[in-house]
Amino acid sequence: MKMSEGVEWTAxxxxxxxxxxxxxxxxxxxxxxxxxxxxxxxxxxxxxLARAGVVESVRGAGGGYRLIKxxxxxxxxxIYEAIEGEEPAFRCxxxxxxxxxxxxxxFRKPCEISSVFSRAESAWKAELKSVSLxxxxxxxxxxxxxxxxxxxxxxxxEKLA
Amino acid sequence: MKMSEGVEWTAxxxxxxxxxxxxxxxxxxxxxxxxxxxxxxxxxxxxxLARAGVVESVRGAGGGYRLIKxxxxxxxxxIYEAIEGEEPAFRCxxxxxxxxxxxxxxFRKPCEISSVFSRAESAWKAELKSVSLxxxxxxxxxxxxxxxxxxxxxxxxEKLA
Numbered sequence: 001m002k003m004s005e006g007v008e009w010t011a012x013x014x015x016x017x018x019x020x021x022x023x024x025x026x027x028x029x030x031x032x033x034x035x036x037x038x039x040x041x042x043x044x045x046x047x048x049l050a051r052a053g054v055v056e057s058v059r060g061a062g063g064g065y066r067l068i069k070x071x072x073x074x075x076x077x078x079i080y081e082a083i084e085g086e087e088p089a090f091r092c093x094x095x096x097x098x099x100x101x102x103x104x105x106x107f108r109k110p111c112e113i114s115s116v117f118s119r120a121e122s123a124w125k126a127e128l129k130s131v132s133l134x135x136x137x138x139x140x141x142x143x144x145x146x147x148x149x150x151x152x153x154x155x156x157x158e159k160l161a
Numbered sequence: 162m163k164m165s166e167g168v169e170w171t172a173x174x175x176x177x178x179x180x181x182x183x184x185x186x187x188x189x190x191x192x193x194x195x196x197x198x199x200x201x202x203x204x205x206x207x208x209x210l211a212r213a214g215v216v217e218s219v220r221g222a223g224g225g226y227r228l229i230k231x232x233x234x235x236x237x238x239x240i241y242e243a244i245e246g247e248e249p250a251f252r253c254x255x256x257x258x259x260x261x262x263x264x265x266x267x268f269r270k271p272c273e274i275s276s277v278f279s280r281a282e283s284a285w286k287a288e289l290k291s292v293s294l295x296x297x298x299x300x301x302x303x304x305x306x307x308x309x310x311x312x313x314x315x316x317x318x319e320k321l322a
Contacts, residue, residue, distance in 0.1 A: 003162050003250045011274045012256055035256040076277055089164045089250070095173055095196040100316050103309025112292075112300040113172045116237055120288035127281035131273075139273040148264025155261050 006045035006083040009037055013046065014054065014079055015140065018071035018133035020156070025058055025066030030159045045083060052082030071133035077125055090117035167206035167244040170198055174207065175215065175240055176301065179232035179294035181317070186219050186227030191320045206244060213243030232294035241289055251278035 013031040020026070032042035046065050049055045054074060055065045067074060092114035097107055110118065144152075174192040181187070193203035207226050210216045215235060216226040228235060253275040258268055271279065305313075 001162060001164050001245045001250050034260050036259040084162045089162050098197040099195050101309060101312040103306045112297045116292045120285045123288050124281045124285035127284050131277045136273045145264045148262060151262040151264060
């Protein structure tokens with residue numbers, strides 16, 4: 001089971017957008033360039049994020065994608081869900097309802113196996129919901145070296161000119 | 162992101178095997194029949210379980226697949242891992258190492274985004290590891306109706322004859 005690369009790409013792209021002044025955005029091409037990623041795929045992933053209401057596209061000079069909400073209110077779960085959808089990874093197909101030993105057939109409650117996978121996914125989701133883009137930006141800033149900060153300032157000056 | 166149907170199928174198959182007397186097995190065809198599943202796919206999934214050391218194949222009369230270890234020591238994680246492999250769903254490709262703003266490049270520690278996804282998968286894995294086949298058999302037995310128990314006894318009598 002493998003998550004789309006789009007989750008990693010857009011998580012980094014949104015962390016970059018979250019570090020910009022409120023209301024400022026960047027085109028998908030710049031978001032791709034920031035980590036030398038394929039621009040066409042980045043554009044596709046950012047469109048998925050826009051459809052999910054995590055970012056919005058702004059036209060014209062200084063246009064591009066910007067976060068719709070404050071970085072404090074956007075979590076890694078929101079980004080995962082925008083790319084992968086909200087359906088759980090384990091999809092119970094109720095196989096217990098078929099076969100020679102189904103009994104009298106009371107299937108109102110989920111079976112034990114399905115319940116355990118649901119609990120596991122809830123625990124996973126809770127971790128992703130517990131970290132916001134603001135948390136990530138704060139952590140990245142804390143570790144940032146002067147060299148990297150200078151590179152970032154220069155690069156952003158060019159892109160936002 | 163979607164888990165293979167093989168996880169659901171083999172979890173149910175192993176729960177059935179766990180309910181049998183120690184050392185007794187069932188052929189893949191019977192495990193498929195128990196929930197009216199496609200025999201060829203069930204055989205493929207059971208082979209994966211055998212390769213992972215969860216079950217073993219026994220030839221001859223009364224042959225088939227049986228659990229290698231006690232049901233108390235086999236968890237839903239073991240079954241998941243046998244079918245899907247041990248690689249995490251989120252595979253960090255270290256995109257932070259590429260781009261115009263990589264700074265002086267100290268990448269020894271995982272980045273914050275990768276760390277959060279790792280923590281989420283650890284929480285998920287811990288839940289799957291916390292439930293054994295013995296737990297599932299006990300829960301299923303607790304809810305079993307007399308009709309279902311009678312059907313199961315009759316069906317097993319035919320299969321194990």
